[in-house]
Every structure is written in C-alpha cells, then in structure tokens.
Amino acid sequence: MRPALLDPLFASVTSLAGVGPKLGGILAKLTGQDEGEEARVVDLLFLPPHSLIDRRNRPEIAFAPEGTVVTIAARVDRHQLPPRGNRAAPYRVFLRDGTGELALTFFHAKGDWLEKALPIDEDVMVSGKVDWFNGRASMVHPDYIVKASEAADLPAVEPVYPLTAGLSPKVLRRTVDAAVARLPDLPEWLDEALARKQGFPTTTEAFHRLHDPRDTADMDPQAPARRRLAYDEFLAGQVSLALVRRNVRRVKGRPVRSEGELARQILANLPFSPTGSQQEAVAYILKDMAGEERMLRLIQGDVGSGKTLVALLSMAAAVEAGGQAVLMAPTEILARQHHATLSRFLKKTNISVELLTGKMKASERNAALARIASGEAQVVVGTHALFQEGVNYADLMLAVVDEQHRFGVHQRLRLTAKGLAPHMLVMTATPIPRTLVLAAFGDMDVSKLTEKPAGRKPIQTVTVPSERLDEIVHRLQKAVEDGKKAYWICPLVEESEDSDLTSVEERHAVLRQFFGDRAGLIHGRMSVAEKEAAMSAFRDGMTRILVATTVVEVGVDVPDATIMVIEHAERFGLAQLHQLRGRVGRGDGASSCILLYKGPLSENGKARLNILRESEDGFLIAEEDLKLRGEGELLGTRQSGTPGFRIASLEAHGDLLEIARKDAAYLIERDPELRSERGEAIRTLLYLYRRDEAIRFLRAG
Numbered sequence: 275m276r277p278a279l280l281d282p283l284f285a286s287v288t289s290l291a292g293v294g295p296k297l298g299g300i301l302a303k304l305t306g307q308d309e310g311e312e313a314r315v316v317d318l319l320f321l322p323p324h325s326l327i328d329r330r331n332r333p334e335i336a337f338a339p340e341g342t343v344v345t346i347a348a349r350v351d352r353h354q355l356p357p358r359g360n361r362a363a364p365y366r367v368f369l370r371d372g373t374g375e376l377a378l379t380f381f382h383a384k385g386d387w388l389e390k391a392l393p394i395d396e397d398v399m400v401s402g403k404v405d406w407f408n409g410r411a412s413m414v415h416p417d418y419i420v421k422a423s424e425a426a427d428l429p430a431v432e433p434v435y436p437l438t439a440g441l442s443p444k445v446l447r448r449t450v451d452a453a454v455a456r457l458p459d460l461p462e463w464l465d466e467a468l469a470r471k472q473g474f475p476t477t478t479e480a481f482h483r484l485h486d487p488r489d490t491a492d493m494d495p496q497a498p499a500r501r502r503l504a505y506d507e508f509l510a511g512q513v514s515l516a517l518v519r520r521n522v523r524r525v526k527g528r529p530v531r532s533e534g535e536l537a538r539q540i541l542a543n544l545p546f547s548p549t550g551s552q553q554e555a556v557a558y559i560l561k562d563m564a565g566e567e568r569m570l571r572l573i574q575g576d577v578g579s580g581k582t583l584v585a586l587l588s589m590a591a592a593v594e595a596g597g598q599a600v601l602m603a604p605t606e607i608l609a610r611q612h613h614a615t616l617s618r619f620l621k622k623t624n625i626s627v628e629l630l631t632g633k634m635k636a637s638e639r640n641a642a643l644a645r646i647a648s649g650e651a652q653v654v655v656g657t658h659a660l661f662q663e664g665v666n667y668a669d670l671m672l673a674v675v676d677e678q679h680r681f682g683v684h685q686r687l688r689l690t691a692k693g694l695a696p697h698m699l700v701m702t703a704t705p706i707p708r709t710l711v712l713a714a715f716g717d718m719d720v721s722k723l724t725e726k727p728a729g730r731k732p733i734q735t736v737t738v739p740s741e742r743l744d745e746i747v748h749r750l751q752k753a754v755e756d757g758k759k760a761y762w763i764c765p766l767v768e769e770s771e772d773s774d775l776t777s778v779e780e781r782h783a784v785l786r787q788f789f790g791d792r793a794g795l796i797h798g799r800m801s802v803a804e805k806e807a808a809m810s811a812f813r814d815g816m817t818r819i820l821v822a823t824t825v826v827e828v829g830v831d832v833p834d835a836t837i838m839v840i841e842h843a844e845r846f847g848l849a850q851l852h853q854l855r856g857r858v859g860r861g862d863g864a865s866s867c868i869l870l871y872k873g874p875l876s877e878n879g880k881a882r883l884n885i886l887r888e889s890e891d892g893f894l895i896a897e898e899d900l901k902l903r904g905e906g907e908l909l910g911t912r913q914s915g916t917p918g919f920r921i922a923s924l925e926a927h928g929d930l931l932e933i934a935r936k937d938a939a940y941l942i943e944r945d946p947e948l949r950s951e952r953g954e955a956i957r958t959l960l961y962l963y964r965r966d967e968a969i970r971f972l973r974a975g
C-alpha cells in the first residue's frame with residue numbers, strides 16, 4: 275500500500291486552493307494525463323520550469339532595454355482614463371524618474387483599483403516587460419506593482435513553466451507552489467556515501483529548489499537539485515525493471531524443446547527464404563527457450579526487417595512443444611494485420627490461429643475465450659485484451675510483445691502477475707541506442723535484425739518545398755495510372771492547434787478531385803471497422819492513394835505500396851519519419867519517399883531532413899535524432915505515454931543512469947522483497963515516481 279505520508283501528494287489537484295474543475299482539466303492536459311484521468315498534486319512537482327525571469331535588473335526608465343523584463347523604481351505622475359464609451363481604449367498610468375517617462379498600460383482595467391495601487395506622487399516599483407514605441411517606453415499589464423517601501427516583496431527571480439491554453443503563468447506558478455508546499459519529509463532512499471559523493475541535496479530540498487530557483491545556475495541540468503531528481507528518476511525506473519527481471523526469472527523457465535518440424539513446414543510454404551539476421555535471431559530465441567531460465571529477450575528490428583516471421587517461428591516452437599503462444603500488438607489494426615498474416619503463413623500447417631481484441635462482439639469473444647482456455651487455440655493474436663481478467667490460457671509458453679514503445683513495463687508485469695510464466699520476447703520497431711534500451715527496458719538480452727530481405731531496392735528520398743505540391747500531385751497521377759500505390763501522410767490536427775497544418779480530411783477532399791474514389795482516407799478518429807475497411811480497400815487496390823495521419827506509422831504492411839508522401843515533414847521526429855518511410859520499400863518494387871516541407875527551414879531542420887535523405891539505416895538515424903532532439907521525442911513519449919523521463923535527460927545525466935543501474939541491481943540482490951529500512955524507503959520512491967506496479971506484484975508473488 276502507498277505510504278500514508280504520500281497521501282497529500284496523491285490527492286487530486288482540485289484539492290489545492292483555487293483549483294476548480296476547469297483548471298483541473300487544463301492541468302490534466304498539461305501534465306499529460308490520459309483521457310478522463312485527473313492530474314494529482316504529485317504531477318505538478320514533475321513539471322520543471324524551463325527558464326527564469328530575473329527581476330533584479332533595475333535600470334532607469336530611459337535605459338530600460340526593449341522587450342526585456344525589468345524592475346523600475348519611479349514616482350506616479352498622472353492617470354489617463356480611457357475616453358468614455360470606448361471600451362477598447364486602455365487606461366494609462368504614467369510614471370517618472372530622473373531620466374524619463376514610463377506608461378503603464380491596462381486594458382479593461384478597474385479604475386478604482388488602479389487609483390489605490392498607484393496613487394499620484396507615490397514612489398512605487400513595477401516589474402514587467404518594457405516596450406519602446408515612437409521613443410516612448412511602456413509596460414503593458416505589469417507583473418508586479420508594489421509601494422517602494424514594500425520592495426522586499428518582489429521576488430528576485432521567478433521560474434517560468436511551459437504553458438497551455440487557458441492558463442496564466444501566475445496561476446500556474448501559484449498552483450505549483452501550493453503543490454510543493456504539500457511535500458512531506460521523505461525518508462532517504464539513497465546510500466549516504468553516494469549522496470555525499472555526488473553532493474546531492476535531499477529529494478524534498480531538491481524539489482523546493484527546482485521550483486524556487488535562486489539563479490540561472492539552478493536551471494543548469496547539472497545543478498545539484500536537478501541531478502538529484504534525475505538520479506531518483508533513474509533509480510525508480512531501474513529498481514522497477516530489476517524487479518520485473520528478477521521475477522520473470524525467479525519462476526523457473528520451462529525448457530521448450532522442438533525439433534523444428536513446424537518451422538520447416540512454415541518455411542517450405544513461404545515465397546522467400548529468411549535472411550541471415552532472421553535465422554540468427556530465431557536461433558538465439560530457440561536456445562533461450564530450451565534453457566532452464568525464462569527467456570527475456572528484446573528484438574530490435576529496423577523497419578521492414580521481418581520481425582513478424584521471427585515471432586512466428588518462435589511461436590511455432592512453443593506450439594510444437596505442446597504449448598500456446600501469444601502475439602500482442604499495440605493497436606487493434608496491427609493485431610488484425612498480424613492475425614491475417616499469420617493465418618496466411620500457417621495455412622498449410624495444422625496450427626490454429628485465434629484473434630482476441632477488445633472490440634469483438636460478445637459471442638465471438640466468448641467462443642475465442644473458450645478455445646483459448648481449452649488449448650484448441652494454439653497461436654493467439656490480439657491487443658492488450660489478451661491479458662485482461664477472464665482470459666485463461668490452457669498452457670501459455672511464449673508471449674511475444676510487439677511493443678513499438680506503446681506498452682511499457684506494466685503490461686509485462688500484468689502478464690507475469692497473472693501467474694503465467696511464459697518465455698518473453700519483446701519486439702521494438704524503432705531502433706534505439708543502447709543507453710535508451712537500458713533506461714526503458716533494463717538489462718535484457720538484445721538481438722538486432724540489421725539485414726533487410728534480399729531484393730529490396732533503396733528508397734529514393736527527396737525533400738520538396740510545399741509550394742511544389744501541384745507538381746507532386748501530377749506525378750502521382752502518372753504513377754497511379756501505372757498501377758502504383760501511395761500513402762499521403764498529414765500531421766495530426768487537433769481542432770485547437772494552429773490551422774495552417776493540413777488536416778487529413780481537407781487534403782483528402784482535394785486529392786479526391788484528382789483521383790476520385792481511388793483516394794482513400796484513414797485517421798485515428800475513425801472507428802475500428804472504418805479503419806479496417808480503409809486498410810483493406812488500399813491493400814486490395816480499390817483505393818490507390820491512402821491519405822492518412824500517423825496511424826499508419828506503426829507496422830502497417832502493404833508490400834506493393836511504393837510511394838510515400840509526407841506533408842510538413844519538418845514537424846516530425848526523424849525516427850518517426852523513418853518509421854513512416856518504412857511503410858514503402860517492403861517489396862520488390864522501387865520505392866520513393868517525398869518529404870514536403872514548409873519553408874524556410876532552420877539549419878537544424880535542414881540537417882535533419884538531410885540525414886534522412888542520405889541514410890536508410892534506422893540505427894544511425896536514431897543516434898542522430900538523439901543528438902538533435904533529445905530522447906523524449908525519440909521514444910515518442912508525448913504521443914504514446916511510454917516510460918519517458920520527466921526530469922532526467924540521458925544526454926545530461928547519462929553518467930547517473932549507469933550508477934543507478936548498479937545501485938538497483940545491488941539493492942535487489944540484497945533485499946529482493948524491499949523489506950530493509952532502505953527497501954522500505956525505496957518503496958516510497960517507487961510510489962512517488964509512479965513505478966509502483968512492481969510493488970503490487972511483489973506482494974502478489
């Protein structure tokens with residue numbers, strides 16, 4: 275159970291003074307909660323300010339720099355009321371010092387309040403941004419107005435937080451302050467010697483300093499407070515991963531032995547032979563499964579490298595040994611695609627394939643559940659519905675999780691917490707650097723699929739300014755006449771976002787004028803059935819151009835699609851562009867990728883698109899992306915809520931990750947149940963960082 279001392283932090287943000295349901299909703303969005311989930315007080319602690327307002331700059335009026343926040347000491351000279359009946363005109367108050375005049379400008383102001391705050395001839399201090407216009411200095415809505423005698427009330431520096439629509443900086447700051455004030459005295463979970471050596475403050479001190487910085491030095495990722503919190507975050511992650519690993523391994527593996535008979539049958543019916551990388555990966559997997567320990571292996575495969583076949587051959591081994599195997603996909607569409615692919619590959623064998631997703635009819639679902647429970651279903655493909663209440667397996671031997679960064683650790687825990695002890699294979703599509711593997715997955719065995727199937731031609735990638743859209747459309751028309759298929763990707767649009775992004779629907783409407791019914795449409799707001807229909811129309815060739823949002827990014831496999839057009843390529847991360855591009859070049863045909871950008875591009879923007887033009891190596895692209903954008907983007911945390919980091923940054927704190935990993939391993943080795951005094955404190959750490967699934971699981975196990 276969560277320690278009671280954390281209760282105040284886990285209350286809803288609406289328990290903070292001045293936070294009603296409306297503000298609560300905004301904060302939920304700002305802190306990245308799932309749809310319908312509310313933000314808790316603790317979530318506000320993890321919003322690090324990104325910069326500082328320094329109010330110590332105190333120039334005389336004539337020397338106040340344009341566009342900068344300053345604090346000015348001056349005397350109130352006169353008030354200028356807006357003309358009667360003109361509600362749009364501002365109320366002005368003029369201040370003077372020995373050097374000049376400053377106009378304080380207020381819109382929709384209440385005159386009596388201003389008369390009280392700024393009486394004529396009073397010495398005051400105001401703080402805010404100064405603008406110069408026609409030689410006159412003005413400050414619109416000062417942040418602070420105080421009497422000269424109360425100058426001490428002005429903060430020297432103030433943190434600035436990322437903002438979102440409907441939230442004023444002041445309100446956000448006040449709310450975060452209220453959250454910080456809730457922090458209890460936390461037990462120390464760090465080894466004393468380590469904390470001393472690193473010069474770490476306590477976690478409570480660190481949060482206080484994070485949100486109440488004294489100086490620009492406090493904003494540096496290497497500031498002791500930030501390093502402490504980064505370490506905590508890494509440690510929480512590493513301990514929870516170590517617990518998973520230990521508990522996956524604790525239950526003895528059941529050696530799965532197969533003669534490879536089913537694999538031979540499958541391969542005999544394939545129109546191609548496996549690549550060296552695929553064979554090697556399968557060999558490792560079979561060896562792992564035949565051993566005494568449970569397998570915990572990560573397959574990293576670049577786009578189109580053929581991960582599905584690796585999964586299938588591994589599952590065949592489990593089936594041959596008399597057990598069942600599941601393949602869990604991150605989305606409904608992908609689950610159905612995998613199901614179709616596997617059914618095709620297994621047609622000439624006796625292996626039965628079952629589909630189980632959340633969107634099935636009750637009757638279908640019950641029938642599927644019965645076959646899974648009886649063992650009649652040997653290979654089961656589905657979404658996370660595979661591991662929900664009420665799903666019982668006759669004899670699950672292997673679980674393959676096609677993770678694509680969308681699941682994260684707790685799905686894996688849920689699987690193990692069901693009392694199942696299958697071998698586990700995790701597949702990721704985005705190649706990620708070693709440091710990220712460690713941070714996100716912990717110490718797993720890793721196989722890489724580096725080789726592409728034989729006969730693949732390089733994808734010709736070009737960058738084109740969006741002004742040349744017409745030209746692209748004409749070329750596409752020719753290509754479609756020639757029987758080719760193309761994806762046309764538009765960035766996702768939320769109604770509230772800037773509308774210069776092309777929405778898929780608009781683009782679809784435009785392309786329909788050229789392509790008629792041959793232009794299909796797919797996006798995330800469609801129902802599963804609609805998406806399915808759109809995918810199969812494209813697969814079967816009824817439509818030839820599929821206008822899509824990034825729903826097609828992950829794993830979609832239509833091998834005869836050979837053209838990829840991506841609009842606003844400058845807005846996507848490199849890894850994501852690589853994923854999208856990977857939807858073509860999956861068959862024998864020559865493929866091309868057109869990156870449309872809206873110029874002018876920044877230097878960095880040019881550099882990024884160039885990397886993509888020059889390389890098709892996902893591993894290299896991922897490394898470059900990491901350098902250019904930071905790891906949060908790479909993992910796609912923003913879109914998918916996968917285990918990302920809120921304060922720690924691998925770039926800045928990579929040294930700490932390695933220490934945290936060893937620390938966690940040592941701790942779990944000594945105190946696997948977290949019973950010692952430090953173990954108890956570590957439990958608090960895990961709750962604080964929302965990594966507590968591992969604890970619940972400890973108790974269950």
Ligand SMILES: Nc1ncnc2c1ncn2[C@@H]1O[C@H](COP(=O)(O)OP(=O)(O)OP(=O)(O)O)[C@@H](O)[C@H]1O
Nearest residue numbers: 546547548549577578579580581582703727829831
């Ligand atoms: N050895 C091979 N030779 C030729 N084609 C192959 C081979 N292995 C797989 N394929 C085919 O290549 C395509 C891509 O395979 P798969 O869908 O498994 O890719 P993936 O690794 O999941 O890639 P992504 O992450 O991009 O979806 C499929 O159409 C598959 O049938």
